[in-house]
Amino acid sequence: MSGSIRSVGGGAGAAAFASRACSRALDKVPRALREHLERTNFRGERVTLAEGLEVASALTAGALAGLGAASAAAMAIVSVVGFGDDVLEPLLMREGEKTPPKGLKGHLGALAHGQFTTGNVKILGIAAAAGVLACECAHMREREGSDASHAPRAMALVDRSLDTVLIAASANLANLFDLRPSRALKATTFGALLSCAGPASSRSARSRAALASAHAAAALFAAPRDFRARGMLGDAGANVLGANVGSMAALSTSRAFRVALTAAAVALTLVSERVSFTRVIASSEVLTAIDDWGRA
Numbered sequence: 001m002s003g004s005i006r007s008v009g010g011g012a013g014a015a016a017f018a019s020r021a022c023s024r025a026l027d028k029v030p031r032a033l034r035e036h037l038e039r040t041n042f043r044g045e046r047v048t049l050a051e052g053l054e055v056a057s058a059l060t061a062g063a064l065a066g067l068g069a070a071s072a073a074a075m076a077i078v079s080v081v082g083f084g085d086d087v088l089e090p091l092l093m094r095e096g097e098k099t100p101p102k103g104l105k106g107h108l109g110a111l112a113h114g115q116f117t118t119g120n121v122k123i124l125g126i127a128a129a130a131g132v133l134a135c136e137c138a139h140m141r142e143r144e145g146s147d148a149s150h151a152p153r154a155m156a157l158v159d160r161s162l163d164t165v166l167i168a169a170s171a172n173l174a175n176l177f178d179l180r181p182s183r184a185l186k187a188t189t190f191g192a193l194l195s196c197a198g199p200a201s202s203r204s205a206r207s208r209a210a211l212a213s214a215h216a217a218a219a220l221f222a223a224p225r226d227f228r229a230r231g232m233l234g235d236a237g238a239n240v241l242g243a244n245v246g247s248m249a250a251l252s253t254s255r256a257f258r259v260a261l262t263a264a265a266v267a268l269t270l271v272s273e274r275v276s277f278t279r280v281i282a283s284s285e286v287l288t289a290i291d292d293w294g295r296a
Contacts, residue, residue: 004209010065011210015217018061022054036087039232042180049086051225052237053079055218059244062214063133066207067247071136074129078171078243081125082235126171126239127164133243134163137250140204159255162262167246169265174242176272181229182295184238185219191245192216195261198252208251215244227294 026034037049056079064072138160170191178184192215200208218241225231233241249261281287 004206007066007206007209008213011062011213012217014061014065015058015214016221019054019058019218019221022057023050026050026053039234041229041232043229045229047230047232049083049232049234049236051222051231052086052234053083055222055233055237056082056240058218058221059211059214059240062211062218062244063247066210066214067133067136067140071133071247074132074136075240075243077125077129079236079240081122082175082237082239085119085122086234086236122235122239126168126243130164130168130171130243130246131160133167133247134160134250137163137204137207137247140207140251141201141253162255162258163250166250166258166262166265167243169262169269170246170249171239171242173265173269173272174245175235175238176269176277178233178235178238179278180291180295182223182227182293183291184233184241185223185226186290186293188215188238188241188245189219191242192248195245195248195252198249198257198261199254200252204251204253208248211244211248211251215241215248223294229295 026037034048034050037053038046039049041047056075060072060075060079063075138156174184174188174191177187192212196208196212222231222233222237226233246265249258252258281291
């Protein structure tokens with residue numbers, strides 16, 4: 001019990017410190033540079049992407065507390081490639097007078113036609129980072145004789161491939177919900193609660209507790225701005241939130257649990273290429289009520 005309490009305190013404390021440190025650093029950035037973080041939201045209002053950088057900083061620190069330096073570096077990579085897609089692609093496309101491709105299908109289609117976009121960099125970066133996170137999560141499970149500890153090498157490879165897809169798909173899925181204020185925070189918080197339902201060894205449970213408390217701290221700091229439509233997570237924040245949730249799920253010692261969540265994340269991603277989540281939410285009174293809850 002004391003170990004779990006320390007993990008919760010360590011994850012939340014690291015996340016809170018990193019979030020506030022990032023906020024103070026951004027306050028000192030020259031106004032001309034901060035303007036590059038401004039975007040127009042769905043209401044036509046100007047909002048800032050600083051929120052996403054603060055969330056990414058918090059969860060990177062949480063990964064350091066819960067999984068170690070390699071995982072923190074992987075989270076930072078997810079943030080960096082997401083931020084690059086947020087900031088650089090609109091500038092590059094504006095110069096070329098082209099419309100930026102949208103969605104996984106759009107970016108892969110652009111690559112197939114010889115157009116290398118920052119979205120392609122993001123896809124590759126998230127895949128590589130997810131691979132690192134999957135290995136670190138497997139190490140945590142294996143240290144206490146989980147289902148992977150005595151598995152043949154081929155099955156261990158399957159496990160890590162599964163976890164890589166789970167984390168990468170979760171990162172992408174979270175970003176698909178970042179179309180309205182508070183939606184991605186609500187979706188990833190639900191995902192975090194679901195991820196905590198899977199069985200875990202004592203060591204992986206402590207790591208998961210650190211990641212979960214870091215998520216809670218990051219969400220609490222971001223919520224006032226996000227719910228009031230004064231900030232935006234952007235790819236930098238949403239992708240890291242999703243990767244954090246995917247890592248929490250990957251710490252479960254149940255392969256069946258991880259397979260189920262991976263299938264759900266991949267299925268929702270594929271559905272999103274044809275169906276608008278916003279339209280689905282608008283068509284349901286229950287989903288609409290959840291989506292609108294707390295939003296100014």
